[in-house]
């Protein structure tokens with residue numbers, strides 16, 4: 001188990017404690033070239049909320065909305081809280097979930113599959129909702145991961161501005177790093193509200209993506225079995 005916390009310097013003034021697991025996953029994504037493009041602006045969560053609140057106020061004023069209206073006046077603050085604390089909380093590795101693993105004493109060598117994990121994310125091109133499900137399968141090596149932790153991992157990376165392809169890959173690489181096996185497969189089916197609610201306004205189509213690692217990629221039967229779930 002990787003449980004010890006350690007102090008990491010982040011930005012100019014902030015000592016931010018990241019878990020060893022968060023660091024492991026972040027480093028694996030960087031090496032794979034799959035990290036979300038981010039710049040460390042050194043802002044605290046409080047400073048981020050304040051800046052976003054001011055910017056949302058400006059956007060609403062530009063739209064000609066009356067910020068003195070009692071229904072609208074708290075919207076900039078609500079959005080700032082929603083972005084930082086909720087739908088973009090996965091940009092901050094301090095929010096990385098604790099991933100409990102147990103020794104694979106049972107010598108499980110068959111795929112463990114978690115299907116239909118519900119996810120909502122946000123399209124990074126339009127900042128509107130992506131609504132879908134994920135299926136994750138892995139073949140345990142030395143450890144077995146707590147089942148709910150797979151859902152939490154999907155949720156962490158979904159709480160970022162995303163393209164579906166990157167989200168799918170990030171979940172796979174994170175699980176590979178945490179479990180020490182390449183044998184991980186992830187698929188996501190999702191509706192993009194930038195396609196459904198605006199632009200081309202297609203209300204039926206959805207997007208399927210998959211990332212296959214290790215023997216899921218090389219073993220045709222395993223691959224077929226995964227896609228038949």
Ligand SMILES: Nc1nc2c(ncn2[C@@H]2O[C@H](COP(=O)(O)OP(=O)(O)OP(=O)(O)O)[C@@H](O)[C@H]2O)c(=O)[nH]1
Pocket residue numbers: 123124125162163164165192194195198199200
């Ligand atoms: N590959 C990929 N594309 C995405 C995803 N989410 C949104 N997009 C697409 O990103 C593209 C952005 O294209 P632009 O032409 O710059 O934006 P736009 O003018 O709003 O395009 P329309 O949506 O066609 O109106 C669109 O085709 C979106 O459908 C995603 O997760 N993966």
Ligand SMILES: [Zn+2]
Pocket residue numbers: 123124125126127128192194195
């Ligand atoms: Zn979009």
